[in-house]
Amino acid sequence: MSTPAAHRLRPIGVTGLDNRKLGMWIFLASEVMLFAGFIGSFVNLRAANLVTMTEAAGLLNRPLGAVNTFVLITSSLTMAMAVGAMHRGNRAWVKLFLLLTIVLGCGFLGIKGVEYSEKFAHHYTPHTNLFFSFYFIMTGLHALHVFVGVVLMTVLLASVAANSARTDEVVVENVGLYWHFVDVVWIFLFPLLYLT
Amino acid sequence: MGDDMKEHVAHGPSYRDYVAVFAGLAVLTAATVALSYSGLAEGLRHFLAFTIATAKAVLVGMIFMHLRFDRRLIVACAVTPVVLAILFILAIAPDIGKAP
Numbered sequence: 001m002s003t004p005a006a007h008r009l010r011p012i013g014v015t016g017l018d019n020r021k022l023g024m025w026i027f028l029a030s031e032v033m034l035f036a037g038f039i040g041s042f043v044n045l046r047a048a049n050l051v052t053m054t055e056a057a058g059l060l061n062r063p064l065g066a067v068n069t070f071v072l073i074t075s076s077l078t079m080a081m082a083v084g085a086m087h088r089g090n091r092a093w094v095k096l097f098l099l100l101t102i103v104l105g106c107g108f109l110g111i112k113g114v115e116y117s118e119k120f121a122h123h124y125t126p127h128t129n130l131f132f133s134f135y136f137i138m139t140g141l142h143a144l145h146v147f148v149g150v151v152l153m154t155v156l157l158a159s160v161a162a163n164s165a166r167t168d169e170v171v172v173e174n175v176g177l178y179w180h181f182v183d184v185v186w187i188f189l190f191p192l193l194y195l196t
Numbered sequence: 197m198g199d200d201m202k203e204h205v206a207h208g209p210s211y212r213d214y215v216a217v218f219a220g221l222a223v224l225t226a227a228t229v230a231l232s233y234s235g236l237a238e239g240l241r242h243f244l245a246f247t248i249a250t251a252k253a254v255l256v257g258m259i260f261m262h263l264r265f266d267r268r269l270i271v272a273c274a275v276t277p278v279v280l281a282i283l284f285i286l287a288i289a290p291d292i293g294k295a296p
Binding site for chain 2: 015016017021022025026028029030032033036037039040041043044062066069070073074076077079080081084087173176177180181183184187188190191194195196
């Protein structure tokens with residue numbers, strides 16, 4: 001980065017990058033491997049148990065899954081806008097877009113809750129079969145990430161609203177990176193679980 | 197140079213870029229859902245669905261996560277685990293289709 005704003009960023013290590021941003025990317029790299037373990041195992045075991053897995057996947061609520069995908073990509077847009085507004089020094093827009101992202105994140109969790117309650121009402125639990133075991137662990141782990149993201153954004157919003165000097169561009173960008181990663185994970189989970 | 201272009205040079209992607217990427221993601225999501233209701237062969241449907249998912253992930257990574265504008269070290273941090281994840285899935289591929 002060579003913008004005037006970039007020179008205010010801190011702390012810069014020997015890499016020439018802000019250490020906090022580099023740290024976030026290394027954390028996200030570890031997260032990729034975490035989800036790859038589950039996704040790789042699912043792909044493998046699905047092929048070995050094709051009939052059970054395909055029949056169980058047909059029991060998922062595809063329209064709700066599609067709506068949730070749309071909600072999450074919309075939240076990625078509002079998060080990107082929040083980061084863009086922070087780069088431009090427009091804190092009022094940062095607050096607005098963070099608030100919208102929080103609302104959309106809560107919406108995603110609400111819809112997921114409706115889906116889970118539907119499944120439990122029909123006695124589909126992680127113990128039902130291999131598919132539902134994977135479905136609940138993968139979507140549950142993802143929902144946990146969404147929840148953590150909503151908490152992070154709420155703290156960030158409070159900090160921006162308080163005009164805290166500690167909340168600079170990199171802090172907002174890091175929360176944004178985390179949120180976009182959560183979106184990317186769902187981009188793969190949706191076709192993997194709902195559409196195969 | 198228009199205002200939007202000046203904004204682009206100074207701060208990375210413009211708001212317009214973000215909205216364009218969002219529109220692309222929405223269209224690709226609709227295409228994925230439509231594909232699942234199509235009568236195409238299962239293998240082809242899966243291939244297309246994951247090709248579309250990869251295209252969506254690349255859009256989010258390049259523009260929303262700024263990888264297109266970031267330093268090479270950051271890009272390496274993003275690409276390396278993806279390559280390792282693919283290698284991991286390929287490594288267990290010989291077991292695919294075998295009952296546990």
